[in-house]
Amino acid sequence: MNRERRKRVALFVPSLRGGGAERIMLNLAGEFAERGLNVDLILAKAEGPYLAEKHPSVRLIDLKARRVLFSLPGLVRYLRRERPVALLSALDHANLVALWARSLARVPVRVVVSVHNTVSQATARDRNKRSRWILRGMGLFYPRAEAVVAVSEGVAKDLVNVVRLSREKIRVIYNPVVTQALFVKADEPFDHPWFAPGAPPVILGVGRLTEQKDFPTLIRAFALVRKKHPARLMILGEGEERSKLETLVQELGLEKDVALPGFVNNPFKYMKRAGVFVLSSKWEGFGNVLVEAMALGTPVVSTDCPSGPAEILENGRWGRLVPVGDVYALAEAIIETLDEEHHPDVANRAKDFAVELAVEKYINVLGV
Incomplete structure (x- = not known):
């Protein structure tokens, strides 16, 4: 016993x-x-x-x-x-x-x-x-x-x-984000016209539709991106700011190029096929979704919010960091990332956040 x-x-x-x-x-x-x-x-x-x-x-x-x-x-x-x-x-x-x-x-x-x-x-x-x-x-x-x-x-x-x-x-202890299940789910069958071969690149955001995630800044930045670069924006998540975001999309005339499909059980198959993943948050604790996208080899852009993204990206080594709430800087970083021929090996960096590494530390601190 x-x-x-x-x-x-x-x-x-x-x-x-x-x-x-x-x-x-x-x-x-x-x-x-x-x-x-x-x-x-x-x-x-x-x-x-x-x-x-x-x-x-x-x-x-x-x-x-x-x-x-x-x-x-x-x-x-x-x-x-x-x-x-x-x-x-x-x-x-x-x-x-x-x-x-x-x-x-x-x-x-x-x-x-x-x-x-x-x-x-x-x-x-x-x-x-x-x-x-x-x-x-x-x-x-x-x-x-x-x-x-x-x-x-x-x-x-x-x-x-x-x-x-x-x-x-x-x-x-950094979050144990990268698991084998992530890669299995990313490879599940996926049939969406926006991600078909030859389609414009999809800029992807994932998170609850709340003030913290600051998706209005991402939508406004996308409006600037679209003037210079063919692209689409998809934001996966649900929350209290849905109506506010839908109104903003309509005001900017972006209905045909912005999708808010709600919460999805498997965001990883979207992440794997995105042209660039963007974290636009005002604040975080870590930034799990940033690591998830990186693990799947997707280029990333993030706000330099407190706390997490700068540590994950090692102050911009693995992806561009922009000031919180800066629409123009975010748009420029997205365009530059989309236009880049060679991206940092973000998948290799994501290995530092594998579940096996974190679990050893948790076992130690729990004393089990």
Whole structure:
């Protein structure tokens, strides 16, 4: 029995609705299982398109909570019943619940929380009191974690400056983005007229349609690109800014050359065939989609936002970096990238973000 408990590791996340942090936790759960660990993937509510991608050896625990906070009693019961050796959580509200649950359960479980966004940027733009309470909770509870994983050096520095965490408490582990499944999905059959041979190159963006991703800047930049270069723009994702983006597309007369098809389960087959991938965000924690596109050999352009892209691209070595919100600089970088005959070997750089490398570091910090 003790041997069984030493091997069990739990991962806690609100749901599998389709965000970058959720995919990373799913990747980690599958890789832990491949290493022979007993893995429980605990969800506040079992919902979202990534559910179908769960590794068959990973046990799903559905706490059936309407909100993450309401999952606290169920998580406490789980910890008392299963007593995993370690609990890894992601996303700040889930991190706080994980640490609170450990205190209430009073069991010897090692809790590691992971931060996937630049806290100062995310909270500064959130207009409700919830973010302020979360920020205060981070300052109170995060020091009680065995470790805090930051997904980039920029996120780590932000945690020190904003949350006042000790730098010794923080471990920087780049996201385990590149998996074998990514390449398998990229090679799935794909029949879309925009990606047919001889068609104009497609400029691709992927992400939730939110303020953070700043797709209005990408659309305006594309309007400038199209004046000098035949091209099309496709943005994969769903979110509250859809109507705003659709209105902008109409105002700029781009209806025939801009597509917003919504969330897709497999963005990788689009990434592999794109002429250039663009990350236009105002802020990030890391920039998973940037690495995914690079792994598939697609040239990339990114804003130099806090945090992640400059670290991924090594300050422009692997792709052009432009100031946040600069329409003209973004358009120029896209045109230059499309016109380039020889691109950096971005696929080789993406190997530095392979799941195998990150998993070793997570296993070490979790103590399993």
